[in-house]
Amino acid sequence: MAAVGLVPPKVAPMAPALARQQSVINDLTASSSHWQIYSSIFYLFVPTFVARLAWIGMKTTDTALLGHSGTVFLTASSLSDFWTSMSGVFIGDNVLGALMGQAYGAKNYDMVGRWFQISMTLFSWVLIPVMLLWCATSPVLHYGLGYAEDVASYAGYYATVSALCLPAKLVNGKLSTFFTSQKITGPSSKTTPVALILNLVFGLQFVLGIPYAGLKVGFWACPWVTTLVEWFLLLVISVVWVGYYRSHEQCYGPKLHEWNFLRDVFLAPLFATAESERFAYYNQNIRPKLWEFIKLTVPATLAMASDFWRMSAIGLLAGTLGDKEVAVFNASYRIAWMNLVIIGAFSSACVTQLGIALGTGDGGLSLKIRDLGIGTVLVFLVATVSASVVYIEALASIFTNDPEVIALFKECRFAMALMIFFMCFSVHFESLLVALKKTDTLFKAALIGSWGGQVPGVLILFYLYGPSLQNVYLGIGGGYALLMILYMVPFLQADLHEAAGKAYAENAASKPLTA
Incomplete structure (x- = not known):
């Protein structure tokens, strides 16, 4: 006879209507200890970091595969990345997480899902010209920039x-933000390592x-592998977290299921009038918030694009130096990138937690999250930058064994450290401004700091004090300090x-969000 009481009782699945009245946000308040707040932030940081690290691993894998396929193919993919990145920056959505977090904090769960639909409405239209620009890579490189026809053709194929x-990348990004804003990290942290392996x-x-030489296709297979893996990830998230776990239900109630992608994304913005019964869902749920979303998103996107174009311009200037200087500059940017991956993941976790705190109307908790986040980033950067200065020779040895290049690393170590410190710290404050929805301030600051500070600073140092790598670093670091x-x-x-009071008032549900 089986022992009684050893088997825990089965718990029935919570009904969506009931689940939507409960939230883990109540775990934190202004009276929560620093350790509790840290734990909550790191609960989001670790999976976000894993996801970003896996994505970098995918890019590194592609580069290594193409390098072994042939130098011409590696060159073609680099040119393709250069051109596509210039337009690809426009489908990045930095604002969505802050908006969703505030709605979630206010327990307006349907608003989280509405922001997903609103974001899809805007960025589905932005995606069209971006895809067309990617498909135009070959003629742009050949006829516009004068690259050889064969290299331009390979780059065009890779980009197309x-x-x-x-489309899959766009939806994956929105779904990841949608789930992360609810502290559901599995879809991003568990699928991206799988994508890396595949x-x-x-x-x-x-x-x-x-291992099977007979199945080798070569360069032509590389972009197809990455593309199909991205679509596979979307399928996994849709089947596992949406279809099986139903993780979306708390913030995607019955009313939101009336949304029709084709009708409400592509037809309604063109043909809907205020009285259109056919587009009633769009008029009631998308149109009222669409302009607000556009006003927040456009400045943030332009600020991000400005940052990319600014660094591209400075990179071209650094490219006029000698081969050793270019090698050091590229390697140092890899070091900065490693720091940015960690800081970016931590900032993302802080922004999510800060958005939820603002949505609850808890100003005291928001202050604690702000101070803990800034303090943590400061301590981390002081430690890593100091280590980079002290152990610069060992760090340089990772990238080269040329004594002249290592000596150049050592000569530029303080200027390099200055650049990395202010670059990473400015990224953290940029994320925090987005959390407060101050994207207009963000854009103005980015414009002044980039084109009124950093680029002129590099040019002045470069041409008045000599074309040296150290002057490039000082100009970049000074510009980031201003920024x-x-x-x-x-x-x-x-x-x-x-x-916090304003965020709660804006997001508080006017009626119960139950089925």
Whole structure:
């Protein structure tokens, strides 16, 4: 006879209507300890970091596979990335997480789902010209920039196939933000490592012919592998987290199921009038918030694009130096990128937690999250930058064994450290401004700091004091210092108690969000 009481009782699945009245946000308040707040932030940070690291691994895998396929193919993919990145920046959505977090904090769960639909409405239209620009890579490189026809053709093929994954990439990004704003991290943290493994396994087989030489396709398979893996990820998230776990239900209630992608994204913006019964869902749920979303998103996107174009311009200037200087500059940017991955993931976690705190109307908790986040980033950067200065020779040895290049690393170590410190710190404050929905301030600061500070600073040092790598670093670091101040001052001046009250008032549901 089986022992009684050893088997725990089965718990029935919670009904969506009941689940939507409960939230883990109540775990934190202004009276929560620093350790509790840290734990909540790191609960989001770790999976976000894993996801970003896996994405970098995918890009590194592609580069390695193409490098072993042939130098001309590696060159073609680099040119393709250069051109596509210039337009691809426009489908990045930095604002969505802040809006969803505030709605979730206010327990207006349907508003979280509405922001997903509103974002899809705007960025589905933005995606069309971006895809067309990617498909135009070959003629742009050949006729516009004068590259050889064969290289331009390879780059065009790579970009055109890569464009086919953009719809999946767009939806994956929105779904990841949708779930993360609710502290559901599985869809991003568990699928991206799988994507990395699939990309490596199928890349080795179809690009390099390992282990079966007869199935080798070469360069032509590389973009297809990445594209199909991206679509596979979307399928997994849709089947597992949406279809099986039903993780979306708390913030995607019955009313939101009336949304029709074709009708409400592509037809309604063109043909809907205020009285259109056919487009009633669009008029009631999308149109009222669409313009607000556009006004927040456009400045944030332009600020991000400005940052990319600015660094591209400075990179071209650094490219006029000698081969050793270019090698050091590229390697140092890899070091900065490693720091940015960590800081970016931590900032993302802080923004999510801060957005939820603002949505609850808890100004005291918002202040604690702000201070803990800034303090943590400061300590981390001081430690990593100091280590980079002290152990610069060991760090340089990772990238080269040339004594002259290592000596150049050592010569530029302080200027390099300055650049990395202010670059990463400015990124953190940029994220915090987005959390407060101050994207207009963000854009103005980015414009002044980039084109009124950093680029002129590099040019002045470069041409007045000599074309040296150290002057490039000093110009970049000084520009980022100015940018950080322009971000930091308005953020620290913001009254978070007032911002929290406003966020709660804007997001509080006017009626119960039950079925």
